[in-house]
Amino acid sequence: MNRPTNIVLYSELDSPIGRLLITGDGEAITGLYMDQQATRPVAGDNWVRDDQHLDNARSQLLAYFEGQLQQFDLPLAGAGTPFQQQVWQALREIPFGHTETYGELARRVGNAKASRAVGLANGRNPIGIIVPCHRVIGANGSLTGYAGGIERKKWLLAHERAHMGQ
Incomplete structure (x- = not known):
């Protein structure tokens, strides 16, 4: 078009x-x-x-x-820096219903000391839910900041856990 x-x-x-x-x-x-x-x-x-x-x-x-889809298949073009793009791609690799800490995500993108930068990139994700930034949690398992609000993050994680394996 x-x-x-x-x-x-x-x-x-x-x-x-x-x-x-x-x-x-x-x-x-x-x-x-x-x-x-x-x-x-x-x-x-x-x-x-x-x-x-x-x-x-x-x-x-x-x-x-509705609990009928666990992985999105859509062309995405969120605007961001190369590092943000790298983090957002890594977010898409976190399985449905699972969580990963900022530190684990930083290690996966190749810089174990970059958990704060990973957190900032996560917070700037322009395609929430589809690029599942809600699946990232604090090192102690806490539900740290979420652009959509902590209550929505709780809901999304509970929703995914309830529909795992379907």
Whole structure:
């Protein structure tokens, strides 16, 4: 699809954790945000609602929330630095229903001392849920910060544990 590059396609989806905003560029998903998320973008004049082009993402998210999907299969194009991209790719490798600490994630991206930088990259993930930053926890097992709020993080982790093995 040939659209001007400054056009942002978007759709909204009601979910068990509130209304979600999905953004895309016509080729890939560029964002997934929750209501009252600090990093949630504000629609501009260049935004076009396009549920049809984002239907695959909508369908997969609905299947995820129904407990019928454990791994998303969507083209993603979240904007970030090479290090952020590396962390976000590593997040996608954390299995459904499992968690990993920031330190473990830092070791997997090749720098065991970078847990703080990994945490910052995790917090800047523009495609929540699909890129499962909610699966990262503190070294002591605590549910540390989550851009969508700790209650949503708790819900997502409990949801995944309840649907493991299905």
